Amino acid sequence: MGDRMVRFGIIGAAGVARKICRAIGLAPNATLSAIGSRSKEKALKFASDNGLSREVKIYGCYEAVLDDPAIDVVYIPLPTSLHLHWAVLAARNKKHVLLEKPVALNVADLDKILEACESNGVQFMDGTMWMHHPRTAKMKEFLSDQHNFGQLKSVLSVAGYKADSNFLANDIRIKPDLDGLGILGDTGWYCIYSILFAADFELPKRVIAFPNPIINESGVVLSCGSSLFWDDGKIATFFCSFFSNLTEIMTAIGTNGILNLTDFIIPYVEKEACFSTDSQSTYTNLETGWGRLPNKHIVPTDVPQEVHMVREFSHLIKEIKENGSKPEKKWPTITRKIQLVLDAVKASLDRGFEAVEVGQ
């Protein structure tokens, strides 16, 4: 396709689709070709609300997007319980799949999606935007620095926001038939992701959920936490909640250093993102102060993190289409690890907070 853009179709007119619409528009190698919703009216309203070009095709069903030969990629922001059906169908139609998180209700479903992608030679990626921010690469550099960070000992991650009563009564994220993972699939997904990121994606051996989750009358988790344990003594804890102030805290503690940030999911501002580090810290004489202050790292970015994600995904698609590359396995491999830990935490919650081994 030479200089041609990677052509995106979106199925579902969710709120997050608006953000990805904009990101596709800002990415130099991507273009939005079609939007499909459950009715033509909904799709037209979405197009109008988001000022979409008249060249974007408007479909009144999801199938039409998957059948459109002029679409390379399908972005799927549907409720989690619909992912298995539509992601597998997209892959069978040879569409590359950008799947919103949480990707699946459990790893068995995810494996069907990943198998469909692999057997059809299409790229899979989940919609975890912060992984694509240039800040994340800088943090990775620090976490890999033996002198300044050393070996990871502990990770803390907290993410949540204050849901209002309307959300808690009506949002898809509290409906067992739509997003049955509740807060665990919402901000808990990011917590687990941040912990595995800090651990260089080494899976923990076991998890133990905290024994005081908040669960609604339909059995959906609204607030919970867990600790994660590795055989080498590493430990992580996370806490996710629909009842806290907006929180995005990640702290990684190593033998020689610390990484700390408070906006890991969505940075405070679009143009740059920060994180803080300490290294080889000591007290002054008499222990009345610290020998050095934390370092503040500021990482500028030309485009927001969701554009980095769309750009990177589109780059992989171009490599496949133009150069015959294989789909990049890094992304589905990471996604599956997040799901394995999420499943273990869910199992620990379901089984009275007992220790649960993380699957393979």
Added chain:
Amino acid sequence: MGDRMVRFGIIGAAGVARKICRAIGLAPNATLSAIGSRSKEKALKFASDNGLSREVKIYGCYEAVLDDPAIDVVYIPLPTSLHLHWAVLAARNKKHVLLEKPVALNVADLDKILEACESNGVQFMDGTMWMHHPRTAKMKEFLSDQHNFGQLKSVLSVAGYKADSNFLANDIRIKPDLDGLGILGDTGWYCIYSILFAADFELPKRVIAFPNPIINESGVVLSCGSSLFWDDGKIATFFCSFFSNLTEIMTAIGTNGILNLTDFIIPYVEKEACFSTDSQSTYTNLETGWGRLPNKHIVPTDVPQEVHMVREFSHLIKEIKENGSKPEKKWPTITRKIQLVLDAVKASLDRGFEAVEVGQ
């Protein structure tokens, strides 16, 4: 005693005593009158190393300090296992007791100390310096603010430092007969203190220690963590270690706000201390940034936090001596709560990480 200074005696020439020596010198209402060590040589060396005035009496044993009628207060920085004996003896000799933390090996011992203080009408205070920094009062204001912080949901606390091989072989903090609580009594004490501080000193109902402590061959804990649970759903976790970079992280998450600081035990610099807060946080439209950035609060101080502690303690003593006030119960009450939680965590560690109810 009118304008007279409150007269301190120190028993034991520990490292931390040097810091308190200086603090007594800087406090306007306190003076160092005597130092006692196990030998006159040690005491003389301490006096010389710390440039003590020739007016400070030098004693070659601890008893002489307790017997000196010209001493109002005894500061006790001895190893924990000696606290019971010397703190009780000090109280019986009508000396007010400033006791270094960890205060006792368990709450039964602590109760004997507190009972001796109470029955002899002397003030008790533990040596947790950060509680006396003016920053702490400002943090308390924020945590009490229903609009900007709301109800506490979660607290995270991490404190530790990287002990070298000499420390791990020889320091009193790894000796079962001296400081048998190990890291739990060292930085773990501060973690528990910070959690209870955030919870307005409401005791948790139960604790569950994390199942991967590091324990040395003598049975002393070198690294551990725990979660703490309240009946109303509040949860806290802490992690303390001799194997991490210097760490002093405290984060309190409320329904409407967040408090965050990374130097809660000893502030980075002596002249001021900071903390960060978020309140009523929301995302911008399209969720590409935050509606507002965190607030950084800078709290200046004329003197370091240990001077605030000595000054406040001396003030209480003057009130007792000059105005016939009763000893302030706030301080022993708090100390006892910290010990109760510490004991529960220790019990959970000892009993295979089972849930342990916090005593009363």
